[in-house]
Structure formats: C-alpha cells, structure tokens
Amino acid sequence: MLNVRSSCVAIVLVLAISLFFLFSRVQNHPPEHSVLMGPYFPSATLLVGEKMNLNTVDLFSLEALPGIGPGRAERILEYREQHGKFQRVEDILNVTGIGPGIMESIRPFIFVEH
Numbered sequence: 001m002l003n004v005r006s007s008c009v010a011i012v013l014v015l016a017i018s019l020f021f022l023f024s025r026v027q028n029h030p031p032e033h034s035v036l037m038g039p040y041f042p043s044a045t046l047l048v049g050e051k052m053n054l055n056t057v058d059l060f061s062l063e064a065l066p067g068i069g070p071g072r073a074e075r076i077l078e079y080r081e082q083h084g085k086f087q088r089v090e091d092i093l094n095v096t097g098i099g100p101g102i103m104e105s106i107r108p109f110i111f112v113e114h
Helices: 002-028 070-083 089-094 100-109
Strands: none
Touching: 070 089, 089 100
8 A cells, every 4th residue: 555655645746846946847848839918928929820919009019019018009009090000011011110121020920900
C-alpha cells in the first residue's frame, strides 16, 4: 500500500513541476502570434489570419497590431470619429503617424467592412 501511495505522490509532483515549467516558459516567451485581446491583456498579439474591421475595432485591439501603440491607436479612432467609416484599408494612410511601412505590417490583420 505504501508503494502505491508513494508512486501516486511522485506522479503528482512530476506533473506539477512539469506544468510549472511549461506555464513559466509560455508566460516568459509567448508565441509570436497568440490571441489575448481586450483591456485585461494590454500586450496582446494576434493569431495568424485573424483580422480586425477598422470600422468597429476598439483601442485595445488596435494596440495589438504591429507598430501600433497607444498613440497611433488613439489617432486611428480619432480619425474614424472625425471622418466617418474607413472606405478602404488604404485610408489608414491618412492617419497621422501611419506610413507605408506600418501600413504593410498591419495589412494582413485589417479589413474594412461597412
């Protein structure tokens, strides 16, 4: 009986240690494209293939785009409020601080739908 109990304790310990190391590695080195979006995850990134509608996206989600920090995200929303809905993806070039380089880095993650 003692051997069975010792074996169970050993297995639980090995699993606990393994999970600890697994989660600490994931936390310290998140995948290149993971999805954690919203106000509770300010350092969010996106899944490959995931896209945001420029006409409905919120501030925190915009910050997940490559090269878009809080300032640019705020300017995108201000532009949308002042000029109405984006008509095409390229309209984001009209936002101060968004040039062709940033446009190309975020293009895979954005779309426009009315």
